[in-house]
Amino acid sequence: MASVQFSNLAKSYGDTPIVKEINLDIDHGEFIVLLGPSGCGKSTTLRMLAGLESISGGDIYIGEELVNDLHPIERNIAMVFQSYALYPHMTVEQNIGFSLENLKVEKAERIKLVTNVAEMLELTPLLDRKPKDLSGGQRQRVAMGRAMVRSPEVFLFDEPLSNLDAKLRGQMRKEIKAMHKKVQTTVIYVTHDQVEAMTLADRIVILNEGKIEQIGTPKQIFDQPKNTFVAKFIGAPAMNIFNLSNPKIQHDFGVSMGEHNPVLLGIRPQYLYLNENEVKGVEKAAFVDVEVISSELLGASRHIKCKYQDQTLVVETASHDATVKGIVRLYFNNTQIHLFDENNNTITH
Amino acid sequence: MITFKKTAVSSLLCTALLSNAAYAEQVEITVSSFPNFNQVAEAAVPLFEAKYPNIKVKIISMAYGDHHNAMTTALATGASLPDVMSVEASYIGRFAQSGGLESLNKAPYNSGEFTDQITPFTLPQATSSNGELRAIPADIGPGALFYRQDTLKEAGVTQADLIKDWDSFIEAGVKIKAKTGNYLLANAVDIKDIYIRANLKNGEGIYFDKDHNILVNSPRFKEAFRLAKAARVAGIDARVGAWSAEWTEGLKRGTISSQMMGAWLGGHLEDWIAPDSTGLWRSSQLPNEAFASWGGSFYAIPVKAKHKPEAWEFIKFMTTTKEIQLLGMKEVNAFPSLISAQDDPFFNEEIAYLGGQKARIEWKASSAKIPTVVMDRYDESARQIINDALEQVLEKDADIDTVLAEAEKQIKRKARRR
Amino acid sequence: MNSITSQSVPHKAPAKKGNFWLRKGNKIAPYFFISPFFIIFGVFGLFPLLFSLYLSFHYWEPAAGLAAMEWVGLENYIFAFQDDWFQKSIYNTGVIALKSGIPQHALAIPLAFFIHTSFTRWRNTVIGVYFIPYITSTVAISLVFTTLFSRDFGMVNQVLTSLGNFTIADMKVLSWIFPVENIDWTRPEYTKDMISFVVFWRYVGWNTVLYLSALQTIPRDLYEAAIIDGANRYQQFRYVTLPMLKPMAFFAVTLTIIGNLQLFEEPFIITGGTGGIDQAGKTAAMHMYITAFVESDFGTASAISWILFMIIAGLTWLNHKVLGGSNH
Structure with a gap:
């Protein structure tokens, strides 16, 4: 040793x-x-x-x-x-x-x-x-x-x-x-x-x-x-990352462009939910509305690919959510989002 | 019986062809040959075609060994045989014996009409055991002793000392070695080779007599071995083999002061071995009244040849025309087998390379004295066995009587099929 | 499935007339197309083989034609076995095969290993240099070597005697190891060594190339594992390289056995076709050639060739036992 x-x-x-x-x-x-x-x-x-x-x-x-x-x-x-x-x-x-x-x-x-x-x-x-x-x-x-x-x-x-x-x-x-x-x-x-x-x-x-x-x-x-x-490399499917230049995104995720001046926002596909009651740890879950593009079944889970503000986003969900189509609402816990500065480094809350 | 029938049929056929020859259209005959014997034929072809406009001659040449191997195979299979086959002396015994060649002393060839004009010792070489002449000699190689006149003079030795007898030869060698440091001969084995060929009784071959009895365990061989050994002990041989680099270089520099070989060696010396030694070399007959031949070439017609009459015309032209025979002498030093050619004034000319010596006359004189040697198909095996035996004597001091007795046994075993 | 069968067009009978070769059901055409191999193999492979076997039971003076064959049973074989010339030629062949064969492989393997590990840029050039003798004409090689080994004028003797006569203070200090007088390399005691040397020199490059190609197939990982396992360079060679070369060694040694037992060109030219003094350089293949073409005994020569074949087959089998064990 x-x-x-x-x-x-x-x-x-x-x-x-x-x-x-x-x-x-x-x-x-x-x-x-x-x-x-x-x-x-x-x-x-x-x-x-x-x-x-x-x-x-x-x-x-x-x-x-x-x-x-x-x-x-x-x-x-x-x-x-x-x-x-x-x-x-x-x-x-x-x-x-x-x-x-x-x-x-x-x-x-x-x-x-x-x-x-x-x-x-x-x-x-x-x-x-x-x-x-x-x-x-x-x-x-x-x-x-x-x-x-x-x-x-x-x-x-x-x-x-x-x-x-x-x-x-x-x-x-x-x-x-x-x-x-x-x-x-x-x-x-x-x-x-x-x-x-x-x-x-x-x-x-x-x-x-x-x-x-x-x-x-x-x-x-x-x-x-x-x-x-690291955020993208670890975890499958990879973390969804959005550019915060769009005010709508800033608003949806409740990001305040404060002292840290975040540039990118990330959220893991596992932390986006189709039902509000699945969101744990907060009284009132935040949400975004997205349009479903496609979905693939991976046995125990399903990956749903969506369009959100001209960007794509992936949600991992339990497989019995069979046929999700059209506009859906995704719920999430606001504390589970990651913010990155202009050097791609994480801004700690 | 079958052979007889075949011969009879082919004879008839030949007669028929011969009689028709005058009316025949132009025929091409092939002549297979080997260097540099082929040069004589090539030089002669224009003359031949001028004389026989209906016959065209095509000459095919291969290297010496390849030619004879190819002819062996051709005779074996009866395929791709030439109309005229050239055969060298080393192979003539076996080829003459084989039955694949026409008997030229019979009709329609009847060579008997002219064979008395040919140097007599060569004919038996080409004659089979039942007396059929299977090839016609085209050139011969009378043996001669070439020596360096200047070296002899320096050592105080004369030609007579060299050729009186073998003991005198060896004694002269010792003197030359002491005075000049040069060797008298290339290899002691040469003495053995001459001695076993010399003074053969009628009906004797070198190793076998005409009844295939083995002759090696005899006084002739014992004396040959004794002399070779004596020469080796005296230190007068350069211990090199003929045609090796050491041999040619030795002759060129004169460190080897004599060489016994066919008369044609003179041409080789002059042309390429020692071209700068003009006037230094001389020729004489072999020591101890020995007469031997080195090489010689023959023409034969295969039994399965296609144009036998034309082939026969060609052979006669090559072997019995004085001008052609002299042409061979001038072209490649091929010593004429035709006696009338040997009587030409050309033979009286002085040879500048040999210090103005009229050597050709001497060679002619020796060729008349060369004994008839019986050839045997096991000669080659016997030669090898005898050389191995002599090697034992020269290098390992083996007893002569013992090795020759052993050699006799070996030859007997080798020559198992008669 | 059903729909396919129902839709298929009823089988149309082939037109009776038309191209013979393309006609369906032609049973001859396939054989015609594969016949070239069999014809060539038959004429140039099988026939000579069987004919020589047939010949080995006969006495045949070839110049007398095919009709002169005479059945003698096993006599040719018995004679060959009892013939001291044949025995001697087998002995010569064996000695030359060992003296040239063993050094060939003993040198080729380390040499290949050395080239493999030490050369990068000049590697192909170096391989080429070693390979040149293999593609050079035997005649040229043998002539060069006979010149080099010439007694009075050869470079080998010049070098050796100049070393032997090297003098310091009137003492020939090296005379105990080098000769002071020219050596006659045509002497029977040297003939086999000289031939072996030429054969060795000629084929060492060929074997090096064989081993080199085998070395290139050994994965780097194995050497790295051996390094980690504490094997030094020699141990890597001994425990990784050598065992991994075994299949190639089997192949190369087999080729050497076959090649050396059939050795003909080199001794033939070096000894001027005679086998040398005391037949010291006469190999079995040369003996066979001389028996056939000098002594005109094709039957015995065929028997010798079959004996030789059996010896080669036996040794190859033995080699298979020793080296051919499967590893992979």
């Missing part, structure tokens, strides 16, 4: 900066998820920590130690790759034990460690198989076993679930979470899937174009997005 610290970490390929000035403190045993769209530099950051990529600027500390120039093996980290990167010619047992062999761990000790990990991951009956004879989920577990067997101080996951189908992904999420509880090691997990991030992370780091947009718990990230990027 160890803390991890990035200070002014930067990476560029030639003149193209990929990671810019990242500062981040990760505590012992914390589960951190680096989340962002593809190309945001999250994988590069992880690979710099792993030692697979050189550092262009700044420092990385693991525990108290500066690891900038250390070989991966000296950093005492373990990594699970997106492709699992299992050695195809080795059995499960050899795959898991390979690092121990390189570290010259005694054979008896090695067998013990591998057996323990296999037990923990329910791989015991598969120890003699080769990767080609395993299912996707089993391969994933072998990759985790390979990482766990060395009891590293930091676990790195590079989009480990993206090769699995949706159902397996859910199950593996639980297993990863359970593993983290059991071993209590620092985990740094890279993904572009916000569901994984929300369910797994102690804290989420949102990255965009090589910069950190926000660090916070899943709840903080969802409820208090720091800026429009």
Whole structure:
């Protein structure tokens, strides 16, 4: 177990900066998820920590130690790759034990460690198989076993679930979470899937174009997005954002153009309701009138696309609201709106 | 019986064709050949076509080895055979034996009419074991000893010392080596090659007699091996193989002071091996009264050829016309097989390259003395076995009697089909 | 479904007259169109194969024509097996195959690994340089090498003896390792080494290209995983690269086995077609050629070729056992 610290970490390929000035403190045993769209530099950051990529600027500390120039093996980290990167010619047992062999761990000790990990991951009956004879989920577990067997101080996951189908992904999420509880090691997990991030992370780091947009718990990230990027990136469907230049909108949402001078307004599709009594927490719900354009059913919920003051707006509602047509009235709680200034940053109430 | 019938039928056919020849329209015959024997034919074709306007000649040439492989295959399958086939001396024994070639000493060819005008030793080479002449000699290669006059002089050695006998030859070599540092000969194996060919009794081949008895375990071979070994021990051979880079360079620089080979070597020396050594080389007969031949070329008609009468006219033209035979001598140093050509005044001319020596007369004299050698189809295998055996003697000090006894056994095994 | 059938137009019988090849129900046309392969394969593949098998049970002096074939049963095979020339040629072939084959792969794999990891910009040029010998004519190569290895005028001897005669204070300090006099490379003790060297030199580039292409298919991830697992460069090579190269190694070694056992051109030209002094450079394929075209014994030559085929098949099978185990 160890803390991890990035200070002014930067990476560029030639003149193209990929990671810019990242500062981040990760505590012992914390589960951190680096989340962002593809190309945001999250994988590069992880690979710099792993030692697979050189550092262009700044420092990385693991525990108290500066690891900038250390070989991966000296950093005492373990990594699970997106492709699992299992050695195809080795059995499960050899795959898991390979690092121990390189570290010259005694054979008896090695067998013990591998057996323990296999037990923990329910791989015991598969120890003699080769990767080609395993299912996707089993391969994933072998990759985790390979990482766990060395009891590293930091676990790195590079989009480990993206090769699995949706159902397996859910199950593996639980297993990863359970593993983290059991071993209590620092985990740094890279993904572009916000569901994984929300369910797994102690804290989420949102990255965009090589910069950190926000660090916070899943709840903080969802409820208090720091800026429009985070607000739009987290949550599905994305938050509705309107330009406040239209006085009608200002009036409808009861926005006073006071000292903060808000420019944009946002409200999540989940916080717009078709019935007034669904609005909780206020005596009198505010409302807007909109025209329904289309609606799509997603099983348990329905997304209704509406036209509001020349802008589109999406409402998520329970599926039994079958056929909504024409002009409808949407109710909402005035405290659940987000206001952003001209720099797209959130104005705190 | 079947063969007899076939021969009879084809003979009849040929007679018929011959009688019709005068009325025939123009015929094209193909002549397959190999370098540089093909050059003689190419030079002769205009003369031939002028004399026989009804016959056109097409010459197809392939590299030496390819030509003989192609002819072997053509005879095997009976397809794409030429009308006139050129055959080199190394292959003539096997081809003559095979039955795929016309018997030229029989009707309608009747070569007997002119074969007495041809150098006698060559005819038996082209004769099958049942006495049929299957090809007509076109040129011969009488053996000669070429040596560097200047080196001999420097070492105080004379031509007579070289050719008196083999022991004297080796002794001369020792003197040359001591005085000049030059080697007398390229390879000790050469002595063996001459010795086993020389002084053969009638009906004897090099390795086999006419009844296929193996002759290698004999005093002739033992002495040949002894002499080669003596030359090697004396350190008078350069230990190089003929036609290697070391060999040509040695002859060019004079570090190899003599070479026994066909008379045509003179042409090679003058043309490209040692063109700057004009007047330094001389030719003599081989040591110890040995007479041997190197190479030689023949013309034959395949049994399945299409234009046999015309082919026969061409062969006669090439082999019995004095002018053509001399043409070959002038073109590519092909020594005439026709005796009347050898009597031409051309043979009395001095050769400037050989210091004004009238060497052709000497070669002619030797060619008359070359013994008739019985050829055998296992000669090539036997040659290889004997060379391997000599190698054991020269390099590994093996006992001569033992290796020759062993060689005899090997040849017997190789020559299993008679 | 029903509506479709009811609407379909009644089947129209094909016109009796018209293009023969396009007529429906023509049973010959398909065979005609696929016939070129079978005709070519039959004439150039199958017939020679079967004919040589047939020939191997006969005695045949080819110059005497096809009628001269004579059935001898297994005699040709028995003779070939007992023939010390054949045994020697097999021995030569084996020695040359090993001496040229093993270094070929022992060098090609690390070389491919080196090129793969160390070159980016000049990579194709470097590969090209190594590949040139493979596409150069054997005749040219062999002539160049015989010139290089010429006893008195060859560069190899010049370099070696100049090192051997290197003198410091009147002492030939290097004479214990380098020769002081010209070496005659045509001596039987050197013949096989010289041929092996030429063969090795010629095919190492080809094998490098094969291994290089296999290296390019190994995912980067695997190396990264190995790095994380603490494998050093050698361990990455030993535990990731080598096992991943196994399928290609099987292929390349098979090609080498087949190629080396059929070795003909290089020894033929280097030894001037004779096999060299004491037949030290005569390979099995050369022996077969000489038996056929010099000794005119096509039957025995065919038998030799079939024995050779069986040896190659056997070794390929063995190679499959050793290297061909499926990994993927």
